[in-house]
Amino acid sequence: MKKPYLLLSLVSGLLCWLAWPTMPLTLLIFVAFTPLLYITDKVSHAGKYFGLIFLSFLVWNVASTWWVGNTTLPMSGVFANVFNALLMSIPWMAYRQTKHRLSPNAAYFALIVYWLTFEYIHQTWEFSWPWLVLGHAFAMHPGWIQWYEFTGTSGGTLWVMLANIIIYNAWKRARIYDATSKELLRYEAWKPLLVIGLPLLISAFIKPAPDNPDKKTSIVIVQPNIDPYDEKFNNGTSMEQLRKLLQLTSQKIDSNTSYIIWPETALFPTGAWEHELNYQPEIIAIKELLRKYPKAKLISGAATFKLYNSTDEVPVTARTLNDGARFDAYNSALQIDTSNSVQVYHKYELVPGAELVPYVRYLSFLQKVALDFGGISGSYGREPGVNMFTNPKDSINIFPVICYESVFSNYVAEHIKPGADLLVIITNDGWWGRTEGHRQHLRYASIRAIETRKWIARSANTGISAVIDPAGNIHDPQPYWEQAVFSTTVTPRAGNTFYVKNGDLLSKGALIFCILLIIQSLISRFIPGLGYAKGN
Structure with missing residues (x-):
């Protein structure tokens, strides 16, 4: 396992921790997954890839919720951190497989779908642990997320995942085309600024009805x-x-x-x-x-x-x-x-x-x-x-x-x-x-x-x-x-x-798309050409 990839894995986990309540660097959550996106593009060996992804999530879990084991039975906390990191790795392993079958943009969409589905299931089964739902990252800043009255925390999860993908692709395009700083600001920087800034702007205009x-x-x-x-x-x-x-x-x-x-x-x-x-x-x-x-x-x-x-x-x-x-x-x-x-x-x-x-x-x-x-x-x-x-x-x-x-x-x-x-x-x-x-x-x-x-x-x-x-x-x-x-x-x-009236529509929609992606994956095994062919 090459050291740069190992370092990137550790950096991703530490960024998640530094962005998590009650740490003061919340904005880091918008770049915390970019090292994992890079690892996904570069690491072809499935076992090494899993190890790097799992290590990143283990660092995040241990650093943010180590206190779960601060009881008379510390092993309970060890199990919780390890098991949750393992579950968090599953959507990324699925994303890695999807990249071979779908276009890059479709694969990014699938990653968002897989993660939202994971968080939804993690709130409904008996091994539930929604403590690290990505939408909770903004708990220190209620003024940023007044629109949660429409989406719930899954809206925050979508915001985080989309921002990471946009920022990573802006960096990747700038690197591929050897863009100057001026060109990067002109052609790419507006995209992450829009994705991060628009929800903040919307939130500023949403206020709860006054009390009687x-x-x-x-x-x-x-x-x-x-x-x-x-x-x-x-x-x-x-x-x-x-x-x-x-x-x-x-x-x-x-x-x-x-x-x-x-x-x-x-x-x-x-x-x-x-x-x-x-x-x-x-x-x-x-x-x-x-x-x-x-x-x-x-x-x-x-x-x-x-x-x-x-x-x-x-x-x-x-x-x-x-x-x-x-x-x-x-x-x-x-x-x-x-x-x-x-x-x-x-x-x-x-x-x-x-x-x-x-x-x-x-x-x-x-x-x-x-x-x-x-x-x-x-x-x-x-x-x-x-x-x-x-x-x-x-x-x-x-x-x-x-x-x-x-x-x-x-x-x-x-x-x-x-x-x-x-x-x-x-x-x-x-x-x-x-x-x-x-x-x-x-x-x-x-x-x-x-x-x-x-x-x-x-x-x-x-x-x-x-x-x-x-x-x-x-x-x-x-x-x-x-x-x-x-x-x-x-x-x-x-x-x-x-x-409250309509429930978590984002997660329910993600669940439907996740099922469709699984069906497409199964069918593509028997119908050649159904998946994305690189170079098309």
């Missing part, structure tokens, strides 16, 4: 700062944690407060039965507080258990009690008020390995393999609870997003479509300590706000808690790993964006 001042809603967000390793999931500490949460809430709640937001698994860290929630001492204590402020409702994370009757259809994730009864464990969100009704939402997008054994329905013996990162080992259940929290009295519908779910563009859009007016994100970002993980996670929430044009209230156990407006701007961020509570206002907003 009559609908401002007062909320209290609590950040208890409970150590997830040494305190949170210890038996016998749940009531102590509850007292801390209630004490913090009491500092800011008043008669105008409509919602109190507590973080992920703030209640019942070791689990509580859903059919007995109203009898739990934590719920009773919360209702005592709410009776003093009858306008208020509390939204909190919780670990819950659902018991199945003998007549119920039992999912594969169910566990078995000593008496043979079947039940599921859930990472849940609860909405509590003074009534006897506790609304329960179940987290669906689960972290592979930590909360979910992928495809356990086919590999049931792996049920106990899930890593114990949240107080309850084994795969969590994925059966739905309520679709959103409804509040007929004030006509506000809230979609609760639990931790990892906020990274999923498609999932959030799909679930607010029925009529959510406000997003609440509850999370526990203390697992990875003072790394980029919790900062990236916060920034991705800005993109969800733009895509949906909803206000977001974010409560994080150890931080960063904040509110985010529909333009993606972050307000009142609380210091990480510090106890905090604050009162603020948000504005529930009815109506849906084009992206």
Whole structure:
């Protein structure tokens, strides 16, 4: 393997890292893949090519998300980085094969199609890891991507891939024709400037509709700062944690407060039965507080258990009690008020390995393999609870997003479509300590706000808690790993964006073209001349 190609591979991975949130050099993402395009043109040996592509993506993954392994089981992070780099290599290997069959421009189109298809699948299967979706690269700059309300993050992915291809071809043509700097500026430079600059210009003219001042809603967000390793999931500490949460809430709640937001698994860290929630001492204590402020409702994370009757259809994730009864464990969100009704939402997008054994329905013996990162080992259940929290009295519908779910563009859009007016994100970002993980996670929430044009209230156990407006701007961020509570206002907003109404049209279109390209590849094996003949 020649050293220049090895160096180019490393440079590509490092450019991706330097462009990634929360690093300051975002614009580098527009050239980060140009070394890989050059390698594709020059390296003919399939094994060497794969090694170079894989190395580049491994550098990007490790440099940007090394903190995934900053847990009690570091090998989980090693596997995640290696496996994700391997998956990222597949679209480029497909692109290499396509170059032999199609014209150069058609092959570039195929590369974009393959990558968009990869990202789409990576958000929908059980090995999902959309953390490094290219559209997330602009999370630090919400003003650049106001048009995400039409395209979602796949629009950003298209922007990145197209810019890299245009810049690479401008450089290649200048090199082939030995163009001077003046000629390069005159004949080629306008193309990448147009591709990069036009979306920025469009974004400057797109603004979310103004809030209705009559609908401002007062909320209290609590950040208890409970150590997830040494305190949170210890038996016998749940009531102590509850007292801390209630004490913090009491500092800011008043008669105008409509919602109190507590973080992920703030209640019942070791689990509580859903059919007995109203009898739990934590719920009773919360209702005592709410009776003093009858306008208020509390939204909190919780670990819950659902018991199945003998007549119920039992999912594969169910566990078995000593008496043979079947039940599921859930990472849940609860909405509590003074009534006897506790609304329960179940987290669906689960972290592979930590909360979910992928495809356990086919590999049931792996049920106990899930890593114990949240107080309850084994795969969590994925059966739905309520679709959103409804509040007929004030006509506000809230979609609760639990931790990892906020990274999923498609999932959030799909679930607010029925009529959510406000997003609440509850999370526990203390697992990875003072790394980029919790900062990236916060920034991705800005993109969800733009895509949906909803206000977001974010409560994080150890931080960063904040509110985010529909333009993606972050307000009142609380210091990480510090106890905090604050009162603020948000504005529930009815109506849906084009992206929420219509879904990810770019990725769906890419999937169709990907299928057509695969069919064309298969047919071309039997019909000579169907592919592109070099020299034509």
